[in-house]
Amino acid sequence: MNESSTDDRLRDALQALASGVPQKEQASADPRADYRAASSGWRRRERRRRLILAALVGLVLVLADIVGLWALNRTDPDSHVIFSDPQPSVVAPQLQPTPEPLVRAGQP
Amino acid sequence: MTGWQPAAADVRALPLDDERDRAVEELFAQHRQPLTRLAVLLGADDAEDVVSEAFYDLYRRWRRLRSPDAAAAYLRSVVVNRTRMRLRHLQVVRRHLQRRTEDAPARSSEAMALLRDDQRAVVTALARLPDRQREALVLRYWLELRESEIAGAMGISAGAVKTHVSRGMAALSRAMEERR
Numbered sequence: 001m002n003e004s005s006t007d008d009r010l011r012d013a014l015q016a017l018a019s020g021v022p023q024k025e026q027a028s029a030d031p032r033a034d035y036r037a038a039s040s041g042w043r044r045r046e047r048r049r050r051l052i053l054a055a056l057v058g059l060v061l062v063l064a065d066i067v068g069l070w071a072l073n074r075t076d077p078d079s080h081v082i083f084s085d086p087q088p089s090v091v092a093p094q095l096q097p098t099p100e101p102l103v104r105a106g107q108p
Numbered sequence: 109m110t111g112w113q114p115a116a117a118d119v120r121a122l123p124l125d126d127e128r129d130r131a132v133e134e135l136f137a138q139h140r141q142p143l144t145r146l147a148v149l150l151g152a153d154d155a156e157d158v159v160s161e162a163f164y165d166l167y168r169r170w171r172r173l174r175s176p177d178a179a180a181a182y183l184r185s186v187v188v189n190r191t192r193m194r195l196r197h198l199q200v201v202r203r204h205l206q207r208r209t210e211d212a213p214a215r216s217s218e219a220m221a222l223l224r225d226d227q228r229a230v231v232t233a234l235a236r237l238p239d240r241q242r243e244a245l246v247l248r249y250w251l252e253l254r255e256s257e258i259a260g261a262m263g264i265s266a267g268a269v270k271t272h273v274s275r276g277m278a279a280l281s282r283a284m285e286e287r288r
Binding site: 006007009010011012013014015016017018020021032034035038039042047064085098 | 129144148149155160168220221224226228230231247249250252278
């Protein structure tokens, strides 16, 4: 069987199959009514999709807030996150030691 | 007060939504039937659902289209991809249920009943081809698309389209010869 004969037979079979698609699978008499019915379904799905998306975003934000608050709450208030240098200890000011008086034996 | 007045945001959104509705309605009237037939030829058992999903995708992503002229090609591409996904899903389900059948794609039996024996043999042989080869042959020999258009619809290169078409035709020729 040559290539062109297969081409023709394939075209013929596809055409026959396409034209035999049952009426219920094809467009009805009023395409506007079909479109209105279909588009109302699309709008409903779109609203539901946006609602679910908004709910998910809200949920993620709330979870992030909760995790942040929990992390802040469990930290030690005395430990500093930003400045990690050791804190200078507060000590009482000390008086300068008075020098020992020089012993000058034999001197007036 | 004369009644409901749209908010400022609605007024801005209205022309685009109107334009989208008008364009999609026109496309729906024009392409719904050919796309349903395309889905049937590709082997979809629920061609109506596949086409409806394709129009919903178009409606949802209207703003992301390059131009309104690209809508028909986009619809074709969605139908091809969704039909392939649907068939693969059915194959997995059948394998899972241990119910292997000879003809993988479930075709409309009413459409098949109207075919002559030789036409039925071609359609059966077509159904046994790999998905990509079947898609390339249907787009080439039924929609009469160019290679670049087929490549766009299938999401592959033009070279790959050539390969699929030639391998598919060779397999069909072999199947026809074996039948003789």
